[in-house]
Amino acid sequence: MNLVIHYHICWAFDSPLDWQPFQTKEEATEVARRIKKPAESYTIVERDGGCERCREFNSKAFSAVTE
Numbered sequence: 001m002n003l004v005i006h007y008h009i010c011w012a013f014d015s016p017l018d019w020q021p022f023q024t025k026e027e028a029t030e031v032a033r034r035i036k037k038p039a040e041s042y043t044i045v046e047r048d049g050g051c052e053r054c055r056e057f058n059s060k061a062f063s064a065v066t067e
């Protein structure tokens with residue numbers, strides 16, 4: 001499914017929220033800013049089809065975070 005360039009929110013602290021792939025950097029940034037807690041920080045990372053996060057994500061329950 002995610003065989004093209006996509007983006008992830010990479011939280012400074014462990015968070016289950018960072019598995020979600022976004023199609024654009026702008027979208028990822030917007031969501032990150034919305035759900036971010038005051039003490040948390042993040043970076044937006046770019047990934048392609050060889051994405052380890054998506055592989056991990058797909059091995060978890062898939063129902064939670066698909067849009």
Ligand SMILES: [Zn+2]
Pocket residue numbers: 002006008021047051052053054055
């Ligand atoms: Zn990914």
